[in-house]
Amino acid sequence: MAEQAFVTLATNDSYAKGAMVLAKSLRKHKTSKKLVVLVGPHVSDQSRAVLHKIYDEVRLVDVMDSGDTAHLAMMKRPDLGVTLTKLHCWTLTHYSKCVFMDADTLVVSNIDELFDREELSAAPDPGWPDFFNSGVFVFRPSNETYSKLLQYCTEHGSFDGGDQGVLNGFFSDWSTADITKHLPFIYNMSSIAIYTYLPAFKQYGANAKVVHFLGQMKPWSYTYDPKQRRVRGDVQEASHPSFLLEWWALYSSEVVPMLFREYGDQPFHSGCEEDVAPSQDAPLPMSSAERKQKWEQGQADYMGIDSFDNIQKKLDAFLK
DSSP: OOEEEEEEEESSHHHHHHHHHHHHHHHHTTOOSEEEEEEOTTSOHHHHHHHHHHOSEEEEOOOOOOOOHHHHHHHTOGGGGGGGGGGGGGGOTTEEEEEEEOTTEEEOSOOGGGGGSOSSEEEEOSSOTTSEEEEEEEEOOOHHHHHHHHHHHHHHOOTTSSHHHHHHHHTTTHHHHOGGGBOOGGGSEETTHHHHOHHHHHHHGGGOOEEEOOSSOOGGGSEEETTTTEEESOOOSOOOHHHHHHHHHHIIIIIHHHHHHHHTTSOOOOSBOSOOOGGGGOOOOOOHHHHHHHHHTTOOOTTTTTSHHHHHHHHHHHHO
């Protein structure tokens, strides 16, 4: 029987960091599957060298940009165009079945059981549940499917300018044909969705298996103080603190040392800050009116006073 593999994609050094942490999280939770990363030409030699040490296979692929600038501009996410490179994963025909995972995902439990699913199995997108989110999906590599996908891109493009639009257009019966291809949300849990439905997260969040850091702010967009084990940065989108800290703990302890060895004497900024004055973490107290305004602007202090733990304490106190 042909081997099976988890597959991800890194188009630049930032996403390469994500891919490194993803692989470490899969290894940490004892996956028995092979690990494959597709890398674009913009990934540095140093990052590629680290990826070679973590992954079973590192494959250089050309970046296929959708060129659909109108839709990309509409989404205010021009960086999504190159994610069409993701279609290269169907060319990995030396594997019988694969699970694709975006580089901004983190595995928090063993998920090898996903290989019991068939193509194309995925979880509903939190923004539009009749579509699947393409951050985690089960597929069968096939040159025939790959050719048909490219043909579909040529004839139809992508309704969102990225891979999710293409894949949902191509696998258009996903929402209605076979319920067994609907993965539970715990296999692709959006960190943003946690805050839109707190009761559900409180009830089922402990069962999460994969966390997906959706949105423009990625884990590597922040900085981290390893001594205080605190993430620093203007958290304007809801990334649940515990998962963000888990990402940084894995990155700082297992990935950063490997990167420093590869960069040697060359300058390299890991994102970890060793000597930051504690006073920078102590903002002036905010009035109730100012705090309300921040919430309405989507700028709640998710790492501090507005953290999930604090919200839960207030809810518990209120319910009592």
